[in-house]
Amino acid sequence: MVYVSVPSAAVGTSLATSLVASRHAACVxxxxxxxxxxRWEGAITTxxxxxxxxxxxxxxxAALTAHVLAAHxxxxxxxxxxxxxxxxxxYLAWSVKRLTAPxxxxxxxxxxxxxxxxxxxxxxxxxxxxxxxxxxxPGALALPADRPVPAARRPVPxxxxxxxxxxxxxxxxxxxxxxxVNGASAAEDGxxxxxxxxxxLPTHSSLQLTGKGAExxxxxxxxxxxxxxxxxxxxxxxxxGRSVVNPPVYHASTVxxxxxxxxxxxxxxxxxxxxxxxxxxNPTTWALEEAFxxxxxxxxxxxxxxxxxxxxxxxxxxxxxxxxxxxxDAVYDPSRGFCxxxxxxFGVETxxxxxxxxxxxxxxxxxxxxxxxxxxxxxxLSFEVMDVPALATMxxxxxxxxxIDNTWxxxxxxxxxxxxxxxxxxxxxxxxxxxxxxxxxxxxxxECYRAVKSSVAELGCPxxxxxxxxxxxxxxxxxxxxRAHEAAGYTLARWLEARPEVARIMHPGLESHPQHELxxxxxxxxxxxxxxQLVAGFPQAALDEMLDGMKLFSMGFSWGGYESLILQNSINxxxxxxxxxYGGDLGQTLRIHAGLEDTEDLLADLEAGFxxxxxxxxxxxxxxxxxxEPSPAATVSASET
Numbered sequence: 001m002v003y004v005s006v007p008s009a010a011v012g013t014s015l016a017t018s019l020v021a022s023r024h025a026a027c028v029x030x031x032x033x034x035x036x037x038x039r040w041e042g043a044i045t046t047x048x049x050x051x052x053x054x055x056x057x058x059x060x061x062a063a064l065t066a067h068v069l070a071a072h073x074x075x076x077x078x079x080x081x082x083x084x085x086x087x088x089x090x091y092l093a094w095s096v097k098r099l100t101a102p103x104x105x106x107x108x109x110x111x112x113x114x115x116x117x118x119x120x121x122x123x124x125x126x127x128x129x130x131x132x133x134x135x136x137x138p139g140a141l142a143l144p145a146d147r148p149v150p151a152a153r154r155p156v157p158x159x160x161x162x163x164x165x166x167x168x169x170x171x172x173x174x175x176x177x178x179x180x181v182n183g184a185s186a187a188e189d190g191x192x193x194x195x196x197x198x199x200x201l202p203t204h205s206s207l208q209l210t211g212k213g214a215e216x217x218x219x220x221x222x223x224x225x226x227x228x229x230x231x232x233x234x235x236x237x238x239x240x241g242r243s244v245v246n247p248p249v250y251h252a253s254t255v256x257x258x259x260x261x262x263x264x265x266x267x268x269x270x271x272x273x274x275x276x277x278x279x280x281x282n283p284t285t286w287a288l289e290e291a292f293x294x295x296x297x298x299x300x301x302x303x304x305x306x307x308x309x310x311x312x313x314x315x316x317x318x319x320x321x322x323x324x325x326x327x328x329d330a331v332y333d334p335s336r337g338f339c340x341x342x343x344x345x346f347g348v349e350t351x352x353x354x355x356x357x358x359x360x361x362x363x364x365x366x367x368x369x370x371x372x373x374x375x376x377x378x379x380x381l382s383f384e385v386m387d388v389p390a391l392a393t394m395x396x397x398x399x400x401x402x403x404i405d406n407t408w409x410x411x412x413x414x415x416x417x418x419x420x421x422x423x424x425x426x427x428x429x430x431x432x433x434x435x436x437x438x439x440x441x442x443x444x445x446x447e448c449y450r451a452v453k454s455s456v457a458e459l460g461c462p463x464x465x466x467x468x469x470x471x472x473x474x475x476x477x478x479x480x481x482x483r484a485h486e487a488a489g490y491t492l493a494r495w496l497e498a499r500p501e502v503a504r505i506m507h508p509g510l511e512s513h514p515q516h517e518l519x520x521x522x523x524x525x526x527x528x529x530x531x532x533q534l535v536a537g538f539p540q541a542a543l544d545e546m547l548d549g550m551k552l553f554s555m556g557f558s559w560g561g562y563e564s565l566i567l568q569n570s571i572n573x574x575x576x577x578x579x580x581x582y583g584g585d586l587g588q589t590l591r592i593h594a595g596l597e598d599t600e601d602l603l604a605d606l607e608a609g610f611x612x613x614x615x616x617x618x619x620x621x622x623x624x625x626x627x628x629e630p631s632p633a634a635t636v637s638a639s640e641t
Contacts, residue, residue: 307426
C-alpha cells in the first residue's frame with residue numbers, strides 16, 4: 001500500500017489524472033511510464049492536498065516513487081516515512097508543499113463515508129496515537145465505504161505519526177488587524193496563517209469562529225436540535241474512528257501545551273484560539289454553544305453561568321460610560337435591576353419604554369448616545385408581543401444594536417431572521433428542561449461575536465462542564481418537549497378562559513390576545529408559559545388557600561422544567577412606565593407553566609383549586625359578617641343598660 005499526498009490543484013496533472021480518474025476501490029489503473037499494475041484503493045481530497053492510497057509491491061516501490069517525482073510539476077514531495085509492515089506490501093507516506101495558502105479549513109471531498117484507516121491487523125501495525133493539529137502530518141487516512149455524506153459534514157481525518165521524531169506544532173497566527181470588522185481577526189476565516197505565509201491549521205470546531213451551524217441551515221428545526229454541535233469525530237482517539245453520541249464532560253482548569261509554539265499560538269488571540277484556560281471553554285461547552293447557534297440561526301454563541309450573566313455580558317459588550325440603553329418596561333426583573341443598580345453606577349443611563357409602544361414612540365426615545373435597544377417578546381409576566389422586525393430596522397438606522405431575550409421562544413422564534421444582533425436564552429429553563437441547572441446562552445451575528453465573547457471572558461462567568469453537558473442533553477429533546485408543553489398550555493389556557501373566575505388569559509397564541517396577529521407573524525409555536533387574571537372579589541386569603549392546596553402545580557420561580565408551576569405575581573411591582581390594570585372587575589394575576597403531566601390531571605387539580613377558592617371566599621365572607629354583627633350577649637347587656 002502506498003500513501004501519496006498531492007495538492008488539490010494538481011488534479012489535472014498526469015499523476016492525479018491517472019490516480020483519481022476512477023473513484024472505485026476495486027478499479028485497476030496502469031500508471032503511464034510504469035509497467036507494474038497498481039490497485040486504486042481510495043482517496044481523500046482536502047483544501048490542501050489529495051491523499052491517495054495505492055496498493056503495490058515492494059519491488060515496484062522505487063518505480064512508483066520515480067514516477068511520482070517525474071510526473072509532479074510542483075514542489076518535489078518529501079518522503080515522510082517508509083515502513084515494511086509484513087508480506088511484500090509497503091506503506092509509504094507522501095507530503096507535498098502547497099503553492100498557496102488556502103483558508104483555515106480541512107474537509108473531505110464529496111465522497112463515500114470514510115472510516116479511519118489503520119494497517120491490517122497482524123501485519124505489524126503500530127497503534128495510532130493522537131497528535132497535535134497540524135498540516136501534512138502523515139497517519140491514519142480513510143477508505144471509502146458505501147454511504148455518502150453531505151460535503152459539509154465530512155469527518156476530519158485523524159492521522160498517526162509514522163515518521164521519527166515529535167510532530168511539529170501549529171504556527172502562531174498574526175495579531176488581529178486594526179481594520180477588521182468589530183475586531184474580527186483574520187483567524188475567523190483561517191486567514192491568519194495564510195496572511196503570515198504559514199501552513200493553515202486543520203478545521204476543528206474549537207477554532208471555527210464563524211458559521212457555526214451553517215451546515216444545517218436548510219434542515220428542519222428538529223434536525224437542527226439533534227445535529228447542532230455534534231462532532232463525534234472530535235470526541236474519540238479510537239484508532240478505527242469509533243466514537244460516541246454525546247461529548248465527554250471535560251473538567252479542566254489548567255490547559256497544558258506540548259511546546260512553546262503551541263502556547264504562543266493560543267496566547268496570540270485568546271479566547272479565540274481554542275484551548276487556552278478552563279474558564280474560556282472546552283469541548284463540552286463548545287458543543288453546546290454551537291448547538292445553540294444552530295437552533296437560533298446565529299453565527300456563533302457563548303455560554304455563561306446563568307441567564308442573568310448572559311443578559312449582563314451582552315449589555316456590557318456594547319455599553320460604556322456615557323452611553324444610553326432603551327429597555328422594555330416588561331423586562332425580566334433581574335435585568336431591570338442590573339440596569340438600575342449596576343449600569344447606573346458607571347454612568348450608563350437606562351430609559352424604559354412600554355412593551356405596547358409603537359415603533360414611532362420608541363424611536364422618539366432614542367438619543368445620540370443610544371447604543372442598545374433591548375426587547376423581550378413576549379414579556380415574561382404580562383406576555384405582550386413586540387414588533388421585533390420593525391423595531392430592529394429602526395434601531396439599526398439609528399446605529400444601535402438590538403438584543404432580544406428569547407427565553408420564551410427557543411425554536412419557535414428565529415430572532416436573526418427578524419434583524420436582531422444578539423439573542424439571549426436562560427438555558428436554566430426549557431433548554432435544560434429539568435430544573436436542575438443554572439445556565440445562560442448568547443447567540444450573535446458574526447459582527448457581534450468577538451465583542452460578546454470578550455465581554456463573557458472579562459466578566460469571568462463561565463458555566464460548569466457538568467451543567468453544559470446536562471443542557472446539551474436537554475437540548476436534544478427540546479423539540480418534542482416544547483410541543484408537549486405547547487399542547488398542554490393551550491389546553492389549560494382555553495379551559496381557564498371559559499371559567500367564570502377568570503377575567504382574561506394572557507397567552508399570545510389565543511385569538512383573544514391583543515397582539516395575536518403580530519405573534520402569528522413572528523412565531524411558529526408557543527411554549528407552556530402564560531398568565532391569567534382573576535375577576536375581582538376573591539379575598540387574598542382565599543387565593544392563598546387555593547394555591548396552598550394544589551397537588552400537581554408547585555409554587556416556584558423559573559419555569560421550563562417538566563413540572564407544572566403556578567405563582568401569583570404583581571406585574572406593577574416591576575413596571576415604571578405603563579402600569580397593568582388592576583381594580584374594578586379585575587383581580588389578582590397569576591402565571592402558569594404547563595408541565596408534562598397528563599392534562600386531565602392538571603385540569604382536575606385546577607378544578608379542585610377553584611372549589612377551594614369559592615369555599616374559602618364564602619367562609620371568609622361569613623366570618624366578616626359575623627364579626628360585624630353584635631353578639632347576643634352584647635345585645636342583652638345593652639338593653640339592660
